[in-house]
Amino acid sequence: MAEAPPAEIPPEVFESMCKYNEELNEAGILLDAQGLRPTSVDSYRLKYATDSPPEVIPGPFNVSTETHICGWWIVETKDAEEALDWAKKIPMQGGEIVVRRVGCVEELGDGFTKQLRERQTKLRVQMAKRVLELAERDNRSS
Structure with missing residues (x-):
């Protein structure tokens, strides 16, 4: 059974x-939170093999028989508890x-060189700027 079209979500939710x-x-731990659209809208799976290009499989997907997510929170806490x-x-x-748990740079070993760490830091700064620009754009359009 494919995912049904989204029903009207009550304001209370x-x-x-x-x-x-x-x-x-307010607890100072939220780093990001986003929702995902239904798998019937712009959703794809890609299957990779070493000897061919990725196979693209469009949604909707049967979410009644598989584990899936509809959004996420990224929080920074002191521990798993x-x-x-x-x-x-x-x-x-x-x-x-x-x-x-999100992996951290320290866990990547020696293969993740100082130069790669610097490039990753630069990317994170650029991504943070982009998020701010998108938020400003969203505020202007509402």
Whole structure:
């Protein structure tokens, strides 16, 4: 069964998620939070093989039989226990949340050279600027 078109989402759902995001932000741990569109809208899977170009498979996907995400939060907590405590507060009526740790540069080993670290830092600064520009654009259009 393919994913159904999105139903009208009640304002209360947006309000509760917005409140939760504000709580994460006030705690000083929220780094990013975004939602994803349904798999029936601009969604693709790519399968890679060493001897051919990637195979592109358009959605919608059967989300009733597989694990999927509809959004994410990136938070910086002192440990996994704190991340789990916050995850337990997500205002969801049903579904599933996966909690994973973002890898850090220190864990990449010697192959991730000083030059690569500098390039990565430069990219992160550029991405942060782009996020600010997008937020300003969104504010102007609303």
